Amino acid sequence: MSLELRGITKTFGSFTANDSIDLKVETGQIHAILGENGAGKSTLMNIVYGLLKADSGEILIDGKVVDISNPSDALNVGIGMVHQHFMLIPVFTVAENIMLGHEKSSKLRVLDLDQARAAIRAISEDFGLQVDPDAIVETLPVGIQQKVEIIKALIYEAKVLILDEPTAVLTPQETDELLNTMRDLKNKGTSIIFITHKLREVRAVADQITIIRRGKVVAAVSPETSEGELASMMVGRAVDLSPEKYQHEMGGAILEVKNLTVRDALGAAIVKGVNFHVNAGEVLAVAGVQGNGQSELARALINLEDHIEGSILLDGEEIRGASIKDSLHAGIAFIPESRELDGVIGSFSIAENLILDLHELSPYSKGINLSAKVMQSEAEKRVAEFDIRTQSILDAVSTLSGGNKQKVVIARELSRPIKVLVASQPTRGLDVGSIEFVHERILAERDAGRGVILFSTELDEVIALADRIAVMYRGEILGIVDSKVTREELGLLMAGVTSAKVGAE
């Protein structure tokens, strides 16, 4: 089945997310859509899947115009989609999730779970996707959850399968496995739209590549195109995502973590007795597949988690058990994983956001009196210094782009005296320009003698910035290795395989 898009245009207010996009996916081909964050890939796919309505343009299946105004229409014409954020109900079983939407009932209108189980087993065997139909989805690792998503699409007999950033949550090995599954599917006649910003994967698996930049198709190329060319077409200029790192002397340990365990509300250990240290003037990157305890470890470093055991020494002083405020004021800057939820207050102005953890300090306040004047004059300085693109410091932060929101967070965190910077997924979802900015800032802090601990699931970022790399797997640090390690070795560690070669520190 072939899928063709003609002149798809979609605007949100004054912002044009898709600008007259033409695209043709041939039967049994893997068609990669490459573009950086915010280029309009997801919008386009949501239009194809009926989650968004295009302002103009048409969708053709096998040469015939079809009207897709909701996901049922898409499913009916044979389009399936695996979303970047999984569309699974966490508290349901695999079978319940898969039958949802086209349930079969036995007599007395009771749900026929047996039928669903059988269907899942059949698909599992056909495509080598092993899952337990009765497992509760939230207890499954993300890799398996993704398989559930793919089975869900296949069970609807999808002839065109859209995969939206499917490798973001996978280890390199799992990624390879997924790429193999994609090839299998293709050989069985399924057309695949593969959305990604990872050049390596595109070149490995795609038959045809379309590059989208700022909502427009800028090129349609073959997979033989070099990574450098692909990158510059994607961004619109030559890019180098491995910033220059100066060699310099490191100081002693500025942050020491001993036997740190973090538990969730039910008492299960999410981080299991980890030990590591960060030196002054060093970037320690914590790599690993999402969901292996990195988020909790990062949050625990400023006592954001409720159940923490062990020891956190900042410049020799114990801070575990201190309040969040005291942890921050002791000299930790914290860039949280989710800008929108944890980093900024959307309805507050930029100026107000810039003092979120500073408002009690001089000169912003005296006693309980808050000085709007100081707040605003300081905000003007930050906006200039960190190149925050805005009309006015009194604009609500929710009006800013993702990159500028992150700049607000970074500006705030770096505008007080700090010893250690904890950055959790600081470039997630940002465009290349903003990524470069964040990388420069991180290295600047390192060069100024601060300890930096960078949590990232992006291997390229880890390798580019780190002096040493710690790999987390299932709540433990499996090893701390030199930054000259190969991707393969890192990949093995991320999958939980330890060998003699990559011994722990």
Add this chain to the structure above:
Amino acid sequence: MKNTISRIGQSIKLPGLSFLMAFTITGIIIAVSDEKVMNKIGSPIEFLKSAGASVGNAYLALFQGSIYDNRLAKSNFFEGFYPFFETLVTATPLILTGLSVALAFKSGLFNIGAQGQFIFGAIGASYVGFRFELPVGIHILAAALAGIVLAAIWGGLVGFLKAKTGAHEVILTIMLNYIAAFFILWLLKTKTFLRPGRIDPIAPEVADSAKLPLLAGENFRIHAGIFIALAAALFVWWLLTKTTIGYKFRAVGANSQAARTAGISVPFVITSTMMICGALAGLGGAVHVLGSEHALNTDVAGSFGFDAITVALLGRAQPLGTVFAALLFGALHTGGRMMQSNTGVPLDIVVVTQGLIVLFIAAPMFVRYIFRLKKLNASTSLTSKGWNG
């Protein structure tokens, strides 16, 4: 200049249209529930005339009962304002309870408990008012303070329990309202509170030294409480916009997760907000007892605590807005009494009007839909937090 006018025009569009719709629907209800009108249903013209008269009379009575009644201006023009002063008397506790609910909204809390907090404020003020003998100024102060403290504890209890256990404040405050209502029933049967020689539940009158001064002489009930209420509004405005405490309240109200990540203590904000909310509603109870009731009775709280919620919603949780909303609802209630006695339209219809106004204010999308508007300024629409919030 033109810009300013159009901006003001935009910002009063939603309330204006909401009022229009609410009073129209209320009018229809008044008309169709009037048998004199319905008897004429056979002839459309007569029917409309009669309906117009019925609704017109009711709204005229509403106005005369709340703002100005020329029939009362017997010796001078000023006396005609008697209803307006009555409106102020009713609005005074409403401003304070409304501020209590409004402040809670700012911190992301839905305080349904102003009713119970009001009761405790009234109890504290009444007790100090009748039990002790103190010099004039000090007595008022002490009585009001007693009310404030009791109510702050009652309100703070909600904050404490929520901060400690995560229980939802809506459930907690509803339950505590019932408990407060039963408590005052019991209290007024005890020897300490029952007025000597009485069997109906009423406390002794507060000493003259504890009564708030009257503002317009013996013939009017208007008392100094209105200034206290306005000062409280000013205080809430100052607290929210000029202090670090208010900054924390707003931060937690807007995004508690980000506020916590930045080191703001959410339990502190929840507990202290609810204490201040309690204090405000309690001050309402105190002012009501010391200013107009003078003696504690079981119905002292009336529906001030519940109306407070509609007041705060209409006032968009802004201090100034709350003051205006309280004045409006105070007027509706005061005028409603006149409407009931003069035209036979039950007072309760104003509750419907009140509810409709708030419903439409809370639903800008609906107003836009009805009037086919392209743009409608509703940037500060209020939200509460669901059970998981």
Add this chain to the structure above:
Amino acid sequence: MRKIRSNVEKRRLQGVVIISTLASLSFLYFGILKPGKEATTFGFVLNNEWVIIKEWVISSQTGARIFSIISLLASAIAIAALKKGRSISVPVAVASFGILMSFLTWIASGKFIPFTGLLQGGLLLSIPLIFGAMSGLVCERSGVINIAIEGQLLASAFVSAVVASLTGLSWWGLLAAPFAGAAISFLLATFAIKFSVDQVILGFVINVLVIGLTDFLYKKLLIPFQNTWNSPPTFEVIPIPILSKIPVVGPILFTHTIVVYLMFVIVSGVTFTLYKTKWGLRTRAVGEHPTAADTVGIDVNKLRFRNVMIAGFIAGVGGAFYTVGSVGAFGKEMTAGAGFIALAALIFGKWSPIGALFAALLFGFATNLQSTLSIIGVAIPSEFMLMVPYIATIIAVTGLVGRVRAPAADGIPYRRGGAH
């Protein structure tokens, strides 16, 4: 002993410790220090059921001791179960029952406790609460917060009284009530789903509207023209053959009006459909993760709208209970906050039908206990007894239940292409 770590376990441990302490205290206080001097009589016969035992007379002291000991034993079993990580709900229930009985035997020294009547009355008081809680459940499991239960109950109580008065038939009242509940639901659904109004605020405002409107009409029509508008007939009690003859159980469960039997049907119906049918699966999906449901072709807002309407019908039957189901005439604000108690029962019951059912029964029972005790004339001020259900709710939501999770998408309007 296994190390107890999690908050849930800690809270359970606290609960068991509190229960054990109360059991010990009741043994000490009711059984030894301040024993009742006279005998307590429990009556078991209410109507004309078969009699096995008519009355049970026991010395207040001995009775209190026996029940306290039962309670202590059950607490011990609960502690053992906790250590082994097994469910503690049955022993805790037995222990609580023991403490309660011990207290009853003590306080009613020299008096007569109509045991069966106490339970039957408790059930009757909880009927509207159960309907209300089921209404809330059907809404909230699909993601719409329903604070307007009070309004649904009040409006349908009003309408059923009026319709039954005008027609002279209680059946018409019962038939009209669900439509009144649904009319309120229509308001809730339209504003919450179509116009994205904050659901907590909306529910509150709807209650205000219904209270205002029923008060208005009550004064305008029902008081002046009581004979025409507000003198509805009520339903007869229909004892179920044979079953109603079973001692104790018969009068409690099988000697009721049609409205009570409808409650049994609705609770079992909701329980079955929610967990076993396509509708239930979709309802739960939409309440947990609406976007996921949307991507498999489920019309989220249509389903939510439908569920809110169904909830209105359910609450409507509960409203009819107030008038044609029991006392007949409508009274001003006669639901008196039952909608909020129903809401509390729903939360206390962790959004499950059976949990909400038992929570509602508990509130009904506590209220009836209060009136029974004040009728037999015990020395506790009735105001404090009246507070019991509300204090119990606070203890329940703060202590025993803790941070229960509502359905993940409860109260969040669904818009396609909104937050993922």
